[in-house]
Amino acid sequence: MNDFIASEDRALLERHGLADFDALWALTLEAVDEPNTERGGWSSVYRLDLGEAAYYLKRQSNHLTRSLLQPFGEPTFAREFRNIQRYRKLGIPALQAAFFAERRVPGERRAVLLTRALDGWLDLDHWLAGWGALPQTERQAILEACGELAQRLHQAGQMHGCFYPKHIFLRHAGEAFQAQLIDLEKTRPLLFGMRDRVKDLEPLLRRAAIWSEADIRRLLGAYLPDQAGLESWWQRLGARRRHKEARR
Structure with missing residues (x-):
């Protein structure tokens, strides 16, 4: 799956130097809750405030889900991102993705999913x-x-x-x-x-x-x-x- 960046968010993320996987992965933030350590890996959520906009940054490593189509597993965020895009295409009101990407490094499958915060909801x-x-x-x-x-x-x-x-x-x-x-x-x-x-x-x-x-x-x-x-x-x-x- 190719890296995704929403057109509505690209300029803001670029202005803050956060328009790529490595920058978002390296960002130091405080998690909003305890990491999820199920599925043999970990997954964590952070709030990211960029002045006029706010997001939730999700990062995970070796946190995989398996299915008939993915018998060896894939990051759970990959599945969630596909569903976010499907809902948007079908016109079902749901959270919106600003960025998604995944990487393979020795011994790890990493994924990053950035969604717009639902402030006011x-x-x-x-x-x-x-x-x-x-x-x-x-x-x-x-x-x-x-x-x-x-x-x-x-x-x-x-x-x-x-x-x-x-x-x-x-x-x-x-x-x-x-x-x-x-x-x-x-x-x-x-x-x-x-x-x-x-x-x-x-x-x-x-x-x-x-x-x-x-x-x-x-x-x-x-x-x-x-x-x-x-x-x-x-x-x-x-x-x-x-x-x-x-x-x-």
Whole structure:
């Protein structure tokens, strides 16, 4: 895979001497969380502020994922970058990549992924924490934004795979809300129709335990083009939730 640099970010990165792999790899920054040391390597995330713009810089070494197409493994960021670009092409609201590149050095496979920071956006977990104190109009607008995001995702033939509150980011847009997704590593095509859709949606509803039946029905109302099918979806989602909870 060739190095990628977004046209919108090139001038800024060049001005700061950060428009290539080596410069971003050597940059000294403080990690925003503990390194991920699974998969036999490591992966870390850093915030990068460049005056008028902010980014998250992800670096990894020997942090590989394997698949039928990549039986010997590839950096997990390579997969995430492809999915970011796929979402952009399909018009699914999601985080944006500014730079991606990977390198092989003796004993290592390294990768760098730079994404634009979502300053001004807050994850759904934030809104859920104060759910009861939110005005009803805001609660309804958030539910509708989440339902519409899921609809765009699934109508584009994609399954997120981790459709959780911490991966859904929202911000005010007048009286409504805009929503977008992060963490696209597990995205895959919808292969099994309604089964995959239910499998994608149910974890969100289980983790948003504060939502009432009326809340969930409002979300489904925004998600479904045909309101006649709402009751069937309600039953299917409830059945999967009970199945998952019984396995704990």
